[in-house]
Amino acid sequence: MDTTKIDILFKKLTSSDKIHESVLLIETSSGDFNFTREYERDIDSPMLMASTTKLFTTTCIYALAQEGKIDLKDKISHYLQKEIIAGLHVYKGKEYTSELTIEHLLLQTSGLPDFYLEGAKSIFSKVKEQDFSYSFEDELKWINSKKARFIPGTKRKAYYSDVNFDLLGKIIEVANVSTLQEAYEKYIFSLLNLKNTYIACNESDFIPHTYYKNQRLDRPLFVRSSYASGGGITTARELMIFIKAFWNGELFDTTFFSKQTQCNPLQMSFYPIHYMSGYMKISVSSPFRKKYTLVGHSGSTGSFAFYCPEKDLFLVGDVPQIASPSSCVRLAMRAVLAAH
Template identity: 50%
Template sequence: MRSMKTEKYEKVFNKFTDSKKIHQAILLIESANGNFSFCKGYGGKEIDSPFLMASITKLFTTTCILILQEQGKLSLNDKIIKYIDSNTLSGIHVYRGRDYSLELTISDLLFQTSGLPDAFLEGKDSVSNRIINEDFYFDFSDMITTVKKLKPHFEPGRKGKAYYADINFDILGEIIEKVSGLSLSKAYKKYIITPLGLMNTYLPESENDKIPQVYYRDQVIFRPKLIISSRASGGGISTARELMIFIKAFFGGKLFNKNIFSSLSNYNKLQISMGPICYGGGYMQIPLKGIVSFFMGKGELIGHSGSTGSFAFYYPTKELFFVGDVNQMADASLPIRLSMQLALAAK
């Protein structure tokens, strides 16, 4: 017999998948203690179907940074010039005539407070403009070169300011490799995938690895070169079952000491295009109070979403976790809206 709670979640999910925008979807909800679980798929997606994590990959990058800090191998206060060559960095952040490039810290990157522009969305040669029509490789130096052509939005660490930009996490990925002596894929395996016993979660390194397709509106597109290139900011692949294991571990203290969240939960609102989303130390925060929920919500969602429709959030007020994917990259707000509606249904 289905509970009223289950029926509420099913109603939200069904209403979402009735949209012409959604062709495939998977949702998994679990309580923190494991006493409640609800899973539903649509369009052939199931609990073990692989999907692109996209920017949820940033949580994996955050995890590695926090573990390396715990091991005393780096500090969030370190200037990134300690790990990245000055020739590479110089000129990446010139704001109002002053070059802040060599003053950037790991914390600036993790909290999205560097002020660096986002090459994924900004400029006539933005990645988002190109990926609809073509698949292509790019490497770290390509991203650095592109970012240097764009204007930063504010000086690093400006109080109350945050700007979401993939380059912040691309640089963090390079730092992880430098400090750990491992490729990013192997660092993920060592610090996250192997300890959690994940079998279907990985960072693809070649086109021989299985890379899922994604919808752009009604068109199915396949972009293996882009996914392989996205690495630390958005290249990961997982399933609903394994992403649930990860997000519970991330917030539950199984990967690093969760006391660190007291210093990571300093949130700043992101740029207007990101809607209600704020950013803390390596993860998103979505306040559920106020006008965004018609004053019906309580608490917050913490975790991450991805531009291809993926989501992994913890709702502390009800001790619930929401993970899944709506597989649609034409509207990045979809997974946020679904997660918020699920939280409101949890009353």
């Protein structure tokens, strides 16, 4: 495969004074093609996964469904105490919390608001200024203070919200009778022999940095609070092992995906990303009208893990710059088009 254009693409990205570090790793399913580019870090450097963590949470949900411990149609109230989630979803004066299902959370079709980006005093604006911790109960209070976006399961509606996956994390703990870390270990880490991938939950856990413009950000308290929606740490090398296993059926029966046919566009700030059953889907068109697909996930700190089935390419990496969270998605999209 001619990688000249990908090499130029990576050099152009890292020549920007906005990008302080980056790593890109591309492989085929067989591993007979491997392309690596590193800038001020390497494929074994720890990296924040942020929302790429959601793929790990998705894995546990499907593994539990495969074992019969949960059903995707189950109401979340079957697993979570009603007094804890009371008032979680209120739309136009009517409460719909009792109608929320695991499937709604997985597809981002719950209609629940987003606590991270919404509002002038969003959590994102706060975390840029200082480090802080928060609890699951705090998160639910923030959600309760905001308006739901639509009735759960409204056709052609999806709204990206971290609380969907943090609720899934709690359901995993109840269904597996374990902590989330133990579930990740059981269903992912031990199966793939991942030694440098973990969900941050202890003070002893190493937390990598990211950047906001020219400011290096160290936010260990916030990352440890981010839980099932964004608290993962990994390396590019191990993220590649995971994303291959995720799509190749090594972790769960991938026929679950064919049963979940919904593909809904997220809110405009996420364009052109659509959401499916626990992962993002992005359509990429070449100048010659050829269409390609990226499926996987990205994170607000710049991490990404995608698969392009048309070219049989797996792409993982990191562009740590939270002032431009779309940079990593653009890198993956352009790399797919450049690969030939």
